[in-house]
Amino acid sequence: MVAVSSTQFPRGNSEKALEEFRVKMVLEMKKVHKDLAAINHCMGKTFASRRNEIVSSSPAITTVESRWPALFLQAQNCAEFKQITNRNLLQLLNLSREKQFGKFGHHLSAILKMYDTNVQAKDVSILRTAAIHCLPALLDECDSEVFKVCEEAELRTLESSDCPICILSIAPKDEEGNVLFLQPSPVYIILEGRMVTSSL
Structure with a gap:
């Protein structure tokens, strides 16, 4: 920057x-x-x-x-x-479609496939979540330390040291136990081990 x-x-x-x-x-x-x-x-x-x-x-x-x-x-x-x-979220998602062949192309493809599956819901939160998850891959960065997902019950036992800097999503699971990370509710931003923004 x-x-x-x-x-x-x-x-x-x-x-x-x-x-x-x-x-x-x-x-x-x-x-x-x-x-x-x-x-x-x-x-x-x-x-x-x-x-x-x-x-x-x-x-x-x-x-x-x-x-x-x-x-x-x-x-x-x-x-x-x-x-x-200088981009809105939809522009970012479209850029992700153009970059599916880079270092993290497989990761972008997986996110976009999940987004396209859910796009009929026309939920702006799904668009926002998908675009934000694509951002690290567009910058050739691994997102494993940026995004954390847990269930509501796990939030109470989560230690600040587990995610000193991250975007934490409280996401449900489907019938097979897979996390539906494009449908989180709510989302928290954690910086320096402190929850600074919630209910996004």
Whole structure:
């Protein structure tokens, strides 16, 4: 990932102005009835400064939670993903179809076959899950440490050391005992051994 320099801040916005947007977002996140439109506006304005801060200083997850709490909202997860990759989930899935012959081609093919089997359900969560599972393979990375799947009963006994950084899916099994990982409910993001986002 390439760090965004301060010269790439939105035109007409100084570092001080962007900090004011950040503070406004933090205050809005503390409200019971949040103004999501205002939060979206603030997060959009501060994207460059946020990426620069996170990439250049690699802050602890507790610091990110404190300074950028909206980043852990489901809508902001999706918005941040699109800002960074410049692709939506359907485009990512289509790219996966073009890359089925690389190092992890067999893995992509298995995911896409499972997605195509379930596509008639027209469930956006299935699209999202399939696209995210394809992402490591597109980057020529093994996903065994990125994605963890367990049943609801196993969640209570899961140790933080088992998955210090991962996307944890609570997924059902079919009649033959196979995990239906494209139909998880819910999904948790775990960073530094802490559950930072749930019920995605």
